[in-house]
Amino acid sequence: MFKTLEWTDEGVRLIDQTRLPAEESYLTCATYEDVADAIRRMVVRGAPAIGVAAAMGIALGLRDAEGDHVSELRRKFDEICETMAETRPTAVNLFWAIRRMRARFEALSDEPVERIRRELVAEAQRMYLEDIAANEAMGRNGAVLMPSAGGVLTHCNAGALATCGYGTALGVIRAAVEGGKKIHVYADETRPFLQGSRLTAWELQKDGIPTTVIADNMAGAMMSQGKVAAVVVGADRIAANGDVANKIGTYTVAVLAREHGIPFYVAAPFSTVDLDTPDGSRIPIEQRASREVTHIAGKPVAPEGVKVENPAFDVTPAKYVAGIITERGVARPPYEESLKQLAEAATVEIS
């Protein structure tokens, strides 16, 4: 099985998601700048994977930073975190990861610098393992919500490739299939980056889970033909009121699901919940280059000079969301309350 990201002595090793499915190749980022660049170029993508990759990038940068005093290390730490924070603004897991690494750094600030270096590498590795454990817990919590047989539609890739392994939305589907449910996945291709056709179909095919790729604009037709019993997607940021920022097109799927009476679920680790953001209108939405829309495989598919919108994400208001599946349990409306309750619950411990 592939590994989406991995800590190695040579640096942070990533499967290159820009080359899938044609080629399964790996890239080792030897410096923190390389990691930041890989996040920016979407070599690694998916909110949970971005978070852990950033943590590993921070650990890598500190490991290789010169300096015998904690003050020197802290200056470097700030510089690295600034670089990481600027890579992609929407996924809150990135900022969560930075905060967590900073908290660990500060807790160790009276220790010898060599110990700080070592412990921050260990912290990033711990986050890696916790992410997989959280996804498995999400799978257990969400599997019961999946139909015993039927179509489940997903948008973008919220799978093993978007996380450290197993996946969030696809983790729920995997757990349901492992539990004997007969699920057929409809994977929206997810323009412009094609995470659905390139990544979701690829990893589900490896697992032998039946999958049909559709163009994004076919979701309505599939639903009206009764082929979709549930929708489950990931998230890049969830506001305190349950509004969900996720890959562009998620909102369209949510509206369609409601029109057809199909439950629309979001699966995400609790680190995706941002209680400091009251609602979706406050979530910054990354705009990406026009060229992602106007060119495919290097070939122009739109006239030169045409205007393009290319928001990477959209916001689905909480009223469309039937449940938010986390490792701590499933939040149900009203989300202001249920998310706050989960925030107070214990985190998943890895055994």
Place this chain on the structure above:
Amino acid sequence: MFKTLEWTDEGVRLIDQTRLPAEESYLTCATYEDVADAIRRMVVRGAPAIGVAAAMGIALGLRDAEGDHVSELRRKFDEICETMAETRPTAVNLFWAIRRMRARFEALSDEPVERIRRELVAEAQRMYLEDIAANEAMGRNGAVLMPSAGGVLTHCNAGALATCGYGTALGVIRAAVEGGKKIHVYADETRPFLQGSRLTAWELQKDGIPTTVIADNMAGAMMSQGKVAAVVVGADRIAANGDVANKIGTYTVAVLAREHGIPFYVAAPFSTVDLDTPDGSRIPIEQRASREVTHIAGKPVAPEGVKVENPAFDVTPAKYVAGIITERGVARPPYEESLKQLAEAATVEIS
């Protein structure tokens, strides 16, 4: 200005829509088989353009058919019509064009074969001119429904490239702009064939009408941000009850429009209305090759062997349609009645 299709002495000349926008090249079909192949390969596409191209193909085939007796010519006529009818099943204009050519043939069956040959060429050319006149009338009828300023979203290409000129949905937009309305077009790219980004953006750019290309899955986000004041699309077949078959993804747009309180209009010549089809469930939906979804510009964008759905069209139930703009006037719900009334109205005469 380009011509989408044109009768010439050498055959039916078509702009090659598979090569736009990178290359503006023309293909001359010297035989009716060439015309049928061009329709099948979507060198020419769009319901009204398909109808007239088929009529020209029939005229071409008969012109070059051997035989001194009407019975020989009729055998050839039947053979040609069968080939044409099998090219694309959804667009009713194709069958309308065949019926009209057949009626003309039968009306002339006592005439010398040379006259039949000549008159059928003339009939196809008349259909060409009538199509442009119908589009201009549609434009006049529909322009008043467009906002005086604001965004208008369209899906696929229902423009000059989908017709003999001026366009249906884009004809309405053109007429509104010519009348002084400040319209900004949002063009869904329209996967998998990309008629929106490749064709709609190209022809609107030539006219200097401001256009923004978006991926299909961005339509919901644009609407929720208040950027879209109206939607206007074309149609491939309209059932007697007002259900509309149009390019895959149209239904998704219609659901989104309703959710946002945005009027959703359909513009089509009355030849698109099929009163013999009671409702949308009876409209045959063409399934196209998986490769249109799995490959872009010859490059695989999905893992080998993955399942794909690729319906070319979907059906939008009449309840989502605010009005059907035709050259005879605008039909409003209930469509059973309003379409029947328009059927009884006089056709547009060309001056």
